[in-house]
Amino acid sequence: xxxxxxxxxWPAHGTEFSHLVSDVSxxxxxxxxxxxxxxxxxxxxxxxxxxxxRFDDLVARGALPVPATELARRLIxxxxxxxxxxxxxxxxxxxxxxxxxLLPGHAGLAAQLITRxxxxxxxxxxxxxxxxxxxxLDLLRSRGEAVGSHPRAPxxxxxxxxxxxxxxxxxDEEESARLAEQLLPQAGVPADEVAEVARLxxxxxxxxxxxxDAAGRLLCDADLEVLARPRxxxxxxxxxxxxxxxxVPAADFAVGRAQVLxxxxxxxxxxxxxxxxxxxxVAARENLTAELADxxxxxx
Numbered sequence: 001x002x003x004x005x006x007x008x009x010w011p012a013h014g015t016e017f018s019h020l021v022s023d024v025s026x027x028x029x030x031x032x033x034x035x036x037x038x039x040x041x042x043x044x045x046x047x048x049x050x051x052x053x054r055f056d057d058l059v060a061r062g063a064l065p066v067p068a069t070e071l072a073r074r075l076i077x078x079x080x081x082x083x084x085x086x087x088x089x090x091x092x093x094x095x096x097x098x099x100x101x102l103l104p105g106h107a108g109l110a111a112q113l114i115t116r117x118x119x120x121x122x123x124x125x126x127x128x129x130x131x132x133x134x135x136x137l138d139l140l141r142s143r144g145e146a147v148g149s150h151p152r153a154p155x156x157x158x159x160x161x162x163x164x165x166x167x168x169x170x171x172d173e174e175e176s177a178r179l180a181e182q183l184l185p186q187a188g189v190p191a192d193e194v195a196e197v198a199r200l201x202x203x204x205x206x207x208x209x210x211x212x213d214a215a216g217r218l219l220c221d222a223d224l225e226v227l228a229r230p231r232x233x234x235x236x237x238x239x240x241x242x243x244x245x246x247x248v249p250a251a252d253f254a255v256g257r258a259q260v261l262x263x264x265x266x267x268x269x270x271x272x273x274x275x276x277x278x279x280x281x282v283a284a285r286e287n288l289t290a291e292l293a294d295x296x297x298x299x300x
Contacts, residue, residue: 006068008052020048023078025232045082079230091127106187124240125162133158136222143275148215150196157200173205217272228280234287258297
């Protein structure tokens, strides 16, 4: 166990606060906090804010005191840290700027889409996921991957690919594609480009692009980038997916999720671009296999 705490240097509410973190997993952090009777409201995405009066007690319970700079470095290196740009208070502005670079002069449409991506029932398919897909698209393009005949289309498709999300596979993608077909012409996007965006959105139902589908390969790989994240971040992703299906009994969810994992593992290669295979293939397969084992199912 690696629970870390920095000195109480952060003033608020008439006292000073420390940051309590784990450089292994959020689950480990929550277990330590529960044993120490820390209130859940003290948790802020990747750390607990704890008042100075609890510092000595938490150290006695096993938290390792480290300088604030070391705590930050170890949290970042572990993959547990939530980047500032992904925090809810920052996401709207970051996404609005990204949209303005893509389709200037249509801030109202951006706001409408951001509202959809902010719906309270979303645990994984939210604004942070949208931003991650956009960043992954940027990365793939920067590595020289082809973007297709409509250069904006994969990015516009990213904005729309989960714009409708009710947790119904296939139906969500179809309704999201229809939303793109309805809204993009109003923003002056040409009909052939709208058709390409809608096609790409529908493709995310399977993530099986054809070999000559440059835009499809780009979007599908960007959407699956999450599978290759460091283990703590992948664990957060899989836990968020489970919360989106909290209405499904645990045993039924495990069977369904295992089928999804097996299908992904059976896809050869999992990533359609050379960059995706180089950066993500090995790590993604390790994560998928580990989650399958966690669910109690053998690897295929």
